[in-house]
Amino acid sequence: MNLRGVKVLITGGTSGIGLKLVDELIREKAKVIVVSRNEEKLQLLKQDQPVDSVYACDLSNPQEVIRLSEKVSQHHPNLQVLTNNAGIQHNIRFDEETSTSELILSEVNTNFLAPLLLTRWLLPVLTKQ
Ligand SMILES: NC(=O)c1ccc[n+]([C@@H]2O[C@H](COP(=O)([O-])OP(=O)(O)OC[C@H]3O[C@@H](n4cnc5c(N)ncnc54)[C@H](OP(=O)(O)O)[C@@H]3O)[C@@H](O)[C@H]2O)c1
8 A cells, every 4th residue: 555645643643553664654655643642752753763753642522623624624625544543441340449430431532432433524525535
């Protein structure tokens, strides 16, 4: 696949598998948009790599995800690829006090709801390409 000039949004591109994917995409000359929570890590990544743009967003918060989708649709009408990579694992145990509803919701929202919302709200832009 020729990725030269292709605009790709990747969530969780500041560490682990996502960061490795960012390295590879940049090597292939793709234009990379990176999303994660931590603004400092995003700025460090920007200093390190010629990424197209970065957005700080907490993907566990559905309202933030919808706002992000609106911003990206506006700023990047040529977006071609969405990579839902960001994820967390809290090792929730239903028989433990520490497994709060907030913890369960944050895992489900980050790993499941955010990819659904991003797909839903970025699809109009993606299908135009
Ligand atoms: N590593 C493995 O062996 C493995 C195996 C199977 C599946 N996976 C899955 O692959 C994905 C990536 O794993 P990884 O090991 O690369 O994880 P990682 O090193 O912990 O990286 C996770 C990335 O997601 C971002 N992120 C986490 N929560 C977020 C949120 N609420 N909003 C926005 N960004 C968020 C993190 O950035 P911030 O913290 O700055 O937000 C970071 O960039 C996950 O879905 C994981 O479950 C990993």
